[in-house]
Amino acid sequence: MKTNIQFVNMATSESMDNYTMKKLNKLAEKYEWLIHADVYFKSEKDPKGKGRICEIELSLNGPRIFASANEKNYELAVKHVISDLDKQLKKRKSIIKPYI
16 A cells, blocks of 8 residues: 655654554555555644644545544544544445355
């Protein structure tokens, strides 16, 4: 699976790249029909203490799957986004029927 990670209006982070790639690789091993992942890290001011946003869009056969999370740190946001994507992929997998 190809992966594109972008940091919007902020400095890049090698540790976040590695953490995100590790989580996405686990997802790709579980669902081998994933084609491409676009990951966006954003930061915005939030009075509640959150404001660390992670958005992931997965390309696969059929419509794309998208998830976003706004948390107090990026690791937690990535964890929640991957969890949401896993739920969506499980649902998609139950719909897809192999044709022989």
